[in-house]
Amino acid sequence: MQRPYKILVVDDEPDLEPLVLQRMRRNIRSGQYEFVFAQNGVEALKRLNQDEGIDMVLSDINMPQMDGLTLLEQIPEVDPNIRSVIVSAYGDMKNIRTAMNRGAFDFVTKPLDFEDLRVTIERTLQHLTEWREALAVRDKLVALQNELDVASKMQQSILPTRFPGGDDYQLFANMEPARNVGGDFFDVVRLENSRIGLAIADVSDKGVPAALFMMSSRTLLKGAAIGSPEPGDVLREVNELLNEDNEAAMFVTVLYAVFNPANGELVYSNGGHNPPVIVHADGSFTVLPLTGGIALGMLPDIEYGQKTITLSPGDTAILYTDGVTEAMNADDEEFGLERLCRIFADAPPKDAKEANSTIFKAVHDFAGYTPQSDDITCLTLRRSED
Amino acid sequence: MASVATMETTTEETGAMGVTFERGDGVLIAKTEGRVDGANAREFQTDLEDAIDESDRVVVLDLEHLTYISSAGLRVILLTVKMLRKQEAMFSVCSLPDTIREVFEISGFDKIIPIHASQSEAIAALKA
Numbered sequence: 170m171q172r173p174y175k176i177l178v179v180d181d182e183p184d185l186e187p188l189v190l191q192r193m194r195r196n197i198r199s200g201q202y203e204f205v206f207a208q209n210g211v212e213a214l215k216r217l218n219q220d221e222g223i224d225m226v227l228s229d230i231n232m233p234q235m236d237g238l239t240l241l242e243q244i245p246e247v248d249p250n251i252r253s254v255i256v257s258a259y260g261d262m263k264n265i266r267t268a269m270n271r272g273a274f275d276f277v278t279k280p281l282d283f284e285d286l287r288v289t290i291e292r293t294l295q296h297l298t299e300w301r302e303a304l305a306v307r308d309k310l311v312a313l314q315n316e317l318d319v320a321s322k323m324q325q326s327i328l329p330t331r332f333p334g335g336d337d338y339q340l341f342a343n344m345e346p347a348r349n350v351g352g353d354f355f356d357v358v359r360l361e362n363s364r365i366g367l368a369i370a371d372v373s374d375k376g377v378p379a380a381l382f383m384m385s386s387r388t389l390l391k392g393a394a395i396g397s398p399e400p401g402d403v404l405r406e407v408n409e410l411l412n413e414d415n416e417a418a419m420f421v422t423v424l425y426a427v428f429n430p431a432n433g434e435l436v437y438s439n440g441g442h443n444p445p446v447i448v449h450a451d452g453s454f455t456v457l458p459l460t461g462g463i464a465l466g467m468l469p470d471i472e473y474g475q476k477t478i479t480l481s482p483g484d485t486a487i488l489y490t491d492g493v494t495e496a497m498n499a500d501d502e503e504f505g506l507e508r509l510c511r512i513f514a515d516a517p518p519k520d521a522k523e524a525n526s527t528i529f530k531a532v533h534d535f536a537g538y539t540p541q542s543d544d545i546t547c548l549t550l551r552r553s554e555d
Numbered sequence: 556m557a558s559v560a561t562m563e564t565t566t567e568e569t570g571a572m573g574v575t576f577e578r579g580d581g582v583l584i585a586k587t588e589g590r591v592d593g594a595n596a597r598e599f600q601t602d603l604e605d606a607i608d609e610s611d612r613v614v615v616l617d618l619e620h621l622t623y624i625s626s627a628g629l630r631v632i633l634l635t636v637k638m639l640r641k642q643e644a645m646f647s648v649c650s651l652p653d654t655i656r657e658v659f660e661i662s663g664f665d666k667i668i669p670i671h672a673s674q675s676e677a678i679a680a681l682k683a
Binding site: 491 | 592593594596623625626627629630633634637654660661662663664666667
């Protein structure tokens with residue numbers, strides 16, 4: 170049950186205490202209100218400092234030692250959430266205005282009309298209750314926002330910002346996080362014999378647990394990539410490790426590929442991820458077939474296949490997440506794989522970074538003002554012309 | 556479906572997602588409609604967890620009116636798969652629109668969950 174609201178009555182008139190107790194006896198007996206008393210502002214402050222449970226102050230204005238208007242200024246320093254009601258002489262607008270400007274919630278006039286006082290107390294306490302509920306909700310939102318900020322920082326911190334490249338090829342990747350959602354990441358790993366490991370991934374959930382899952386996915390992937398030259402083996406190993414202690418059933422879709430700049434060979438394995446697109450030098454395109462894998466972390470003992478293609482000079486490989494293809498416009502249409510494939514139909518990419526920003530621009534132009542509901546991530550690899 | 560009596564029906568209409576349950580003849584059918592994304596995946600999870608009973612042995616998720624499912628939504632389906640495996644219940648999905656089927660195929664969900672063309676096919680297969 171709700172404890173009684175505690176009301177501090179401040180007045181130098183000693184007759185007020187028995188009067189209040191008598192007139193408010195029903196509310197006291199029912200456990201609704203509890204009254205405590207002080208004779209002046211100094212005593213009231215002492216009481217407020219000692220007693221943490223005071224919800225409301227009902228104070229006279231003219232009192233010895235410290236008057237009610239001075240007390241009003243002091244109350245917020247003790248607790249800004251205490252509500253005050255001032256008792257003034259009838260028609261004393263000057264003091265009433267001062268009291269209101271100093272934060273009084275309401276006022277009543279002398280001689281006290283107890284029916285009016287009861288309504289005023291009720292209204293004040295109702296306001297206080299709603300205020301406290303609003304504060305609690307705000308605190309929860311702040312906590313949630315902090316958690317999401319942590320998750321978002323973790324996500325940003327693992328993304329590479331510098332990319333290898335040279336005469337043979339260029340590489341670029343970017344991630345635009347959706348508000349309050351974070352699940353995408355990409356990685357670039359330098360392997361033996363100048364080969365490059367490329368990964369793009371999407372974790373199934375959001376918030377801190379998902380961000381931690383993302384961190385471990387990325388670390389495991391990097392370790393496995395360095396340990397094995399075969400993309401299928403890499404995904405199989407990461408999948409086994411992610412399946413240990415994965416009660417939350419989080420999973421991550423991963424496209425992992427190894428690129429050999431010397432001959433343009435691209436070996437890839439798809440763990441439940443969107444299939445990459447190759448845009449050829451003439452603007453035509455190829456969607457890379459799946460390799461028979463499933464998202465990582467779902468089930469143990471899964472074999473991951475791999476396929477090998479060769480990027481011809483001038484070919485651009487586009488690795489992306491579903492934030493690209495599932496971006497929505499105002500008519501609830503998805504951007505879709507088809508649109509992605511046709512972006513470069515008339516103007517094939519000349520540069521990986523430029524191609525990357527062209528894709529983001531196409532998605533933005535399509536979505537217009539429709540809010541972004543998922544991270545948008547894209548990694549482009551372009552093999553240079555001979 | 557004539558033999559399946561409607562014993563329990565709950566519909567959540569908060570957000571753009573809804574799940575309706577029908578239990579009868581030893582089968583629990585969960586019809587999911589609308590859009591399941593990061594914003595309502597938890598609600599989807601609670602709906603399924605609350606409705607699925609420990610004694611359920613056959614559960615079918617009818618996705619005919621599902622318009623979109625994000626990875627957060629797929630995770631809820633995976634949680635359901637894992638929960639039902641623990642209680643040794645059969646689970647399948649049916650009536651997938653093309654776009655949803657594509658999501659299932661790309662993510663590999665089609666390899667861990669049987670997909671059927673219709674409710675009656677799903678029930679026949681699970682009870683066989």
